[in-house]
Amino acid sequence: MGRKTVHVSDFSGKVLQPDDEIVRVVVLEHPDLVAGPVQLEAQPIEIESIDDAALDVAVVEIYDRHGGGEPRRVTLTASEFDALATDVPMAQLLRTAERIRPPKGSRKAAEKVDYATVEHAGKPHRGKVTEEEASLVREQLEEINKRLADEGLRQIDPTDPEHATRYGFPLPN
Incomplete structure (x- = not known):
C-alpha cells in the first residue's frame, strides 16, 4: 500500500499541484487562537495582500495595580500610541527613553x-x-x-x- 500526500490551501481549499509554490504562514497571535501558534499553507497569490493590510502597531506591557503583579500586554495602532506623547514627539521619546534589559534569571x-x-x-x-x-x-x-x-x-x-x-x-x- 502506498501513500499519496495532497497539499490543499488552508485559505481557499484549492488542491495545490506538486509544482505549485507553497507558502507557510505561522499564526502567532489571534483572538481565536487558543492552543498556541499554528501553521497554514497557501499559494503566494492568496496572501500577497497581507503586507498591504499590515498595521503599524505598538505592543506595550503595562505594569500597574490592575495586573495583580503581572504586566498587561496591549496592542494598539502606532498612531494611537504616538498620540499619548504630548510633550515631545513619540519618535524622540523612544530614542531617548531608558533602555531595559531582561532580568538575569529570565x-x-x-x-x-x-x-x-x-x-x-x-x-x-x-x-x-x-x-x-x-x-x-x-x-x-x-x-x-x-x-x-x-x-x-x-x-x-x-x-x-x-x-x-x-x-x-x-x-x-
Whole structure:
C-alpha cells in the first residue's frame, strides 16, 4: 500500500499541484487562537495582500495595580500610541527613553538540548541525529509531530527522503 500526500490551501481549499509554490504562514497571535501558534499553507497569490493590510502597531506591557503583579500586554495602532506623547514627539521619546534589559534569571542560558527526549526529539538542529533520537522519533512519530506542530515547527514526514534518512525510516521507492 502506498501513500499519496495532497497539499490543499488552508485559505481557499484549492488542491495545490506538486509544482505549485507553497507558502507557510505561522499564526502567532489571534483572538481565536487558543492552543498556541499554528501553521497554514497557501499559494503566494492568496496572501500577497497581507503586507498591504499590515498595521503599524505598538505592543506595550503595562505594569500597574490592575495586573495583580503581572504586566498587561496591549496592542494598539502606532498612531494611537504616538498620540499619548504630548510633550515631545513619540519618535524622540523612544530614542531617548531608558533602555531595559531582561532580568538575569529570565535569560535562557546556553543549555545543551537533549534531543533524545520526547520534549526535544525531532526538532530541527544542525547536529547529528543520535540513534536514541531517531528511535524515539520512529516509535512516537504521531506524538512528536503533534508537539512540533504545536510549537510551529516543521513536522517529520517519513516519506520525505531527507527525513527518512535522518531518522531511519525505510526509504520511499
